[in-house]
Amino acid sequence: MKFRKKHNEASEVFTDSLNDILFILLMFFLIVATLANPNVVKVGLPRGTKDTKAKQNIMVSIDKEQNYYIGSTKIDHVQIDTLLLREIEKYRKTPLDTPTVVINADTASYYGEVFRIMRLSKKSGAKVVATVK
Numbered sequence: 832m833k834f835r836k837k838h839n840e841a842s843e844v845f846t847d848s849l850n851d852i853l854f855i856l857l858m859f860f861l862i863v864a865t866l867a868n869p870n871v872v873k874v875g876l877p878r879g880t881k882d883t884k885a886k887q888n889i890m891v892s893i894d895k896e897q898n899y900y901i902g903s904t905k906i907d908h909v910q911i912d913t914l915l916l917r918e919i920e921k922y923r924k925t926p927l928d929t930p931t932v933v934i935n936a937d938t939a940s941y942y943g944e945v946f947r948i949m950r951l952s953k954k955s956g957a958k959v960v961a962t963v964k
Contacts, residue, residue, distance in 0.1 A: 888922045888930040889957070891915065891948055895939035908944075912951060919955045934961040 891911075892900040899906045906914055915932070922930035932952040936945045945961060952959045 889915070889918050889932045890935065891932060892935040893937060893940040893944060893948075895937040897940060897944070911948070915948065915951060916955055919952065919957045923956070929956060929958055931958045931960060934959065936961065 890900075890902055894900075897908065899908055899911050901911075901914060901918055919930055919932070922928070932948075934945055934948055934952075936942075949959045949961060
């Protein structure tokens with residue numbers, strides 16, 4: 832009697848590379864999930880009808896030594912009012928044009944001076960944007 836050996840080898844799928852890919856995807860999603868901050872306050876912001884941005888016509892800067900600049904030109908603090916009004920009138924081509932004054936102020940600058948320039952710009956009919964660095 833001749834007995835045949837039965838080979839009951841189970842077929843296996845090579846899954847080492849699949850395990851590597853799944854591990855990389857798991858790590859990617861864990862890192863992305865930790866970067867998304869769930870503690871962000873949701874605020875409903877108004878949406879504008881136009882997608883245009885205001886032109887930043889006039890740049891006023893105040894550094895920590897209380898030096899004033901219009902554009903890149905250093906201005907004496909006594910003359911800032913008249914020179915700012917002159918710059919605003921220079922950018923106003925028609926009565927409907929409203930130039931934008933962007934104020935870049937250092938955190939060590941006096942906020943009273945920043946508010947004074949904002950008030951002067953608003954009084955002369957310009958839009959005002961203030962950034963503090």
